[in-house]
Amino acid sequence: MKTEFDAARLDVKAFAQAGATLAETSPLAQWARLTEEAAQATGNAGPVEVAWSAHGEMRGSAAGPGVPWLHVEAEVQLPLVCQRCLGPVQTVLSVDRWFRFVADEATAAAEDEEADEDVLALAADFDLRALVEDELLMDIPVAPRHEVCPEQPRFSAADEDFDAAGSDKPNPFAVLEGLRKPKPESND
DSSP: OOOOOOGGGBOHHHHHHHTOEEEEEEEGGGOHHHHHHSOSOOTTSOOOEEEEEEEEEEEEETTEEEEEEEEEEEEEEEEEEOTTTOSEEEEEEEEEEEEEEESSHHHHHHHHTTOSSEEEEOOTTBOHHHHHHHHHHHTSOSSOOOSSOSSOOOOOSOOHHHHHHHHTSOOHHHHHHHHSOOOOOOOO
């Protein structure tokens, strides 16, 4: 009998014991936090899709019984805002990571500092899709930008419209000058 696994409520230990694999390709709209990061205009790039897969396995150790491990791979070509020209830039986000699961949060926190892999607490209803989204979000560059921007960025601190709007107003100090009383002339 084949066991069906739900990515939103995954029993990680059973998934690893079965050596199971889950894979999905879904539209970006189903990933709320990734959608918030995406540039509004995607251009002619077509629909954006998130592709991911996860494989579970039990790895034994000399010290005790097998430990659940999860291998996650994900990729999306996300339109982000270029920090030079402020136009959309297609940025490939890619994840290829192993996770080891331990009994509880305290153990995970203690072992995560020393381990090469990420260590997470075991749960019977683990949200695998949230983990995939977290990992993709962490792969977003701090300052996404084109190698060569399609339009030359404007590096101007002056704005002609702003300067023109200010020239119509009288100088407030000139108005004050008109309010000053003339000094009496002294006849020495």
